Amino acid sequence: MAEEVVMLTGNHSVSEAVKRVKPDVIAAYPITPQTAIIEYLSKLVDSGEMDSHFIRVESEHSALAAVAGASWAGARTFTATSSQGLLYMGEWVFWTGYARLPVVMAVVNRCLAPGWSIWVDLQDSMAFRDAGWIQIYNKNNQEVFDTTIQSYKIAESKDIALPVMPCLDGFVLSHTSSKVILSDPEEVYNFVGDYSDPIIEIDTGKPFAYGSIVMPDKYNKDRKDLMEAMERAKAKIKAVNKEFSETFGRTYGNGLIEKYGDDDADLTIVGIGTMADETQQAIDMLTSEGLKVNSVRVRTFRPFPTEDIIDIAKKNHKLLVIDRSVSFGHEGHLQMEIESVLKRNSIDTPVIGKVMGLGGEDVPYTRIAKVAKENL
Amino acid sequence: MPTTLKDLMNNPKEALLKGHFACAGCGSALAFRHAIGAIADKAVVVIPACCTSVYQGFGRGVAFDVPTINVAFASSDAVAAGIKHAMEKKGKEAHVVAWAGDGGTADIGIATLIGACDRQDNILHIMYSNNVYSNTGGQRSGDTPIGARTTTTPFGNKAQRKMVPFIMMANNASYVATASVAYIPDLVDKVKKAISYDGFKFIEIDASCPVAWKSDSADSIKVARLAVETGVWPLFEWDNKSNKAVLSKRGSKFRNKENRKPIEEWLNIQGRFKGMSDEEIKNLYADVDRQWTFLEKFLE
Amino acid sequence: MTEKEPSMPILYPIEGAAGLTGDWRTQRPIVDPEKCKMCNICWQYCPDLAITAANKDENKVIVFDYTYCKGCGICASECPFGAIHMEKEVD
Numbered sequence A: 001m002a003e004e005v006v007m008l009t010g011n012h013s014v015s016e017a018v019k020r021v022k023p024d025v026i027a028a029y030p031i032t033p034q035t036a037i038i039e040y041l042s043k044l045v046d047s048g049e050m051d052s053h054f055i056r057v058e059s060e061h062s063a064l065a066a067v068a069g070a071s072w073a074g075a076r077t078f079t080a081t082s083s084q085g086l087l088y089m090g091e092w093v094f095w096t097g098y099a100r101l102p103v104v105m106a107v108v109n110r111c112l113a114p115g116w117s118i119w120v121d122l123q124d125s126m127a128f129r130d131a132g133w134i135q136i137y138n139k140n141n142q143e144v145f146d147t148t149i150q151s152y153k154i155a156e157s158k159d160i161a162l163p164v165m166p167c168l169d170g171f172v173l174s175h176t177s178s179k180v181i182l183s184d185p186e187e188v189y190n191f192v193g194d195y196s197d198p199i200i201e202i203d204t205g206k207p208f209a210y211g212s213i214v215m216p217d218k219y220n221k222d223r224k225d226l227m228e229a230m231e232r233a234k235a236k237i238k239a240v241n242k243e244f245s246e247t248f249g250r251t252y253g254n255g256l257i258e259k260y261g262d263d264d265a266d267l268t269i270v271g272i273g274t275m276a277d278e279t280q281q282a283i284d285m286l287t288s289e290g291l292k293v294n295s296v297r298v299r300t301f302r303p304f305p306t307e308d309i310i311d312i313a314k315k316n317h318k319l320l321v322i323d324r325s326v327s328f329g330h331e332g333h334l335q336m337e338i339e340s341v342l343k344r345n346s347i348d349t350p351v352i353g354k355v356m357g358l359g360g361e362d363v364p365y366t367r368i369a370k371v372a373k374e375n376l
Numbered sequence B: 001m002p003t004t005l006k007d008l009m010n011n012p013k014e015a016l017l018k019g020h021f022a023c024a025g026c027g028s029a030l031a032f033r034h035a036i037g038a039i040a041d042k043a044v045v046v047i048p049a050c051c052t053s054v055y056q057g058f059g060r061g062v063a064f065d066v067p068t069i070n071v072a073f074a075s076s077d078a079v080a081a082g083i084k085h086a087m088e089k090k091g092k093e094a095h096v097v098a099w100a101g102d103g104g105t106a107d108i109g110i111a112t113l114i115g116a117c118d119r120q121d122n123i124l125h126i127m128y129s130n131n132v133y134s135n136t137g138g139q140r141s142g143d144t145p146i147g148a149r150t151t152t153t154p155f156g157n158k159a160q161r162k163m164v165p166f167i168m169m170a171n172n173a174s175y176v177a178t179a180s181v182a183y184i185p186d187l188v189d190k191v192k193k194a195i196s197y198d199g200f201k202f203i204e205i206d207a208s209c210p211v212a213w214k215s216d217s218a219d220s221i222k223v224a225r226l227a228v229e230t231g232v233w234p235l236f237e238w239d240n241k242s243n244k245a246v247l248s249k250r251g252s253k254f255r256n257k258e259n260r261k262p263i264e265e266w267l268n269i270q271g272r273f274k275g276m277s278d279e280e281i282k283n284l285y286a287d288v289d290r291q292w293t294f295l296e297k298f299l300e
Numbered sequence C: 001m002t003e004k005e006p007s008m009p010i011l012y013p014i015e016g017a018a019g020l021t022g023d024w025r026t027q028r029p030i031v032d033p034e035k036c037k038m039c040n041i042c043w044q045y046c047p048d049l050a051i052t053a054a055n056k057d058e059n060k061v062i063v064f065d066y067t068y069c070k071g072c073g074i075c076a077s078e079c080p081f082g083a084i085h086m087e088k089e090v091d
Ligand SMILES: Cc1ncc(C[n+]2csc(CCOP(=O)(O)OP(=O)(O)O)c2C)c(N)n1
Pocket: B049, B050, B051, B052, B072, B073, B074, B100, B101, B102, B103, B104, B105, B130, B132, B133, B134, B135, B136, B141
């Protein structure tokens, strides 16, 4: 089987990627808009097309607990969730990150209740930015496919050993079909490699205890190591992005951020997820009107691309940060991070923040362009 | 052949090492020693938040000589299932045991427990019940007997006891048993038998806690034995193939009420029941009757 | 980039994980060799594995491991022959 070009939803782009990396164990629980990912995988497993164990758990808490268990036992794993489901597994999100288990979990971004809404914003995954997971936000279904593959290579490398959360906007990506190049399964598998030398595994002849009571010095040692692994992950993500582009011919900026337009802009629009992709159209429009604007899409929110943000702030004159999530009592999450980076590095490029698109509110490029103009 | 004391002594490997952190007279540690000891060469244990997460030790090393994974309170069976699936996929043999207290089993972990049972995940759940949340200071759990003074029921627990073994029978576990630290060979037999079944297995062990029970540590076995002899703790096995319950040899005569000792004998050596009213004692008797009435339906 | 193993909360089995737990004892079990019938019931019930089993063939009675015995007294109360009694620790 060679490469295929198909029209595919974001959800099925995840499934197709997962199929190619051949996880040993999958456990998942349905929630809109993630459900199609796991329905498709269940079918592949039950029809024998995939040689994975699929555990149909009774809750998200158990979904992540089960894949964590499998990961402790040295298995390659996958799960997916969204919104309330992510919150429900919250205890395990932290547990998995702190445990350094290389679990890959697709998060289809959906806002949080009340009231019930199934549309996109990033409040769910942003609530877990401190859980020790690498978070990679995607702009289109091709990237969703590619990032899911890359996630395994990043997570399972021994010098990183961190779970990875590929994030895709609910409905905008999860349920919308677009052109996706599905790379040759064998090539994909070879790119990721097998997981025969796991980060940790369980053998009955080799007793050890994981996670017993721990004293503050050891606790701090582990957390410091996690911090350092996150720092190392920046280079790793870049390297994987590069290697991926050399193998498959597709690339996403430097892996951490993706720039659009020329430096030395009067205004740089910084965003994340599909809204950042929409921003590029706004940039085209504004540029055609003779305005000096450009944009940056933050691809990895964790680890945060600090050095890239410094570089951008130095090369441009003003930043407009568009957030699709917010810390109530403060401001948008992306804005928070950017301001802190600039402040820490004594860079006085002005930063303006705008929270938009909560609860699936449509944010067309024309609106982004309007906001940009107001702040030029 | 039933296990004998001699067999126990010939067990090649201990699962519990000397110098652990359990309190003097801890029923859970004793149960762990023998239950996990019986399968030590192939055991993997998953432990949610409970006394066992603490008494395994910390700092320089642990007292458990089997692979041990400590996990979040409500998730031992899900983790155990994940481990079992992974090991199966990798062609590794293991008896994966979720070892949890009554809180982690009957209360916060019950959805996870039943979920793993519904799926017939090939694991063994061992619930050691000290009838309270001992680790956090002895608060009431769903498995607290009527009348017990706990730190959250200072004037006596009023709620009926949640009989998890019956719940597991109703959910078609492949094997269900009750056991007691007073009858170690019987406990070991049940563990060994459990692992001979495919699918989800469940054992509840009555495990004394001198601290929460306000009993003398020297009485840890005596209290547990009295629970059986008074009928408070029926010892039985059940499997889904037969859908029949069988009373264990050591406890079978207590099916007949006339052979039972008065429950007061069990109550009186535990400070946790001090000050029980006649009404509470009556309610406790009724709750014990309720268990037997249920169990009778499955006995020959 | 150098390969690096992640730092994890992993511990390995050792004897005396909680230190020399014999220090916890307020009373110590004493066996009367005359009365010990070497049945090893006490051995079975010891939560602390602090009893070396008796050996009938070699005519050896049980031996307490005072390094780890916490002095719970189960052995004394379960001995069918009254061969074990508890004595207050003096220090
Ligand atoms: C989600 C969560 N809630 C509460 C706790 C606090 N907690 C730790 S152990 C425990 C009680 C455990 O009781 P049980 O399962 O009966 O075991 P035991 O302590 O009696 O051995 C509680 C409430 C926790 N660790 N996690």
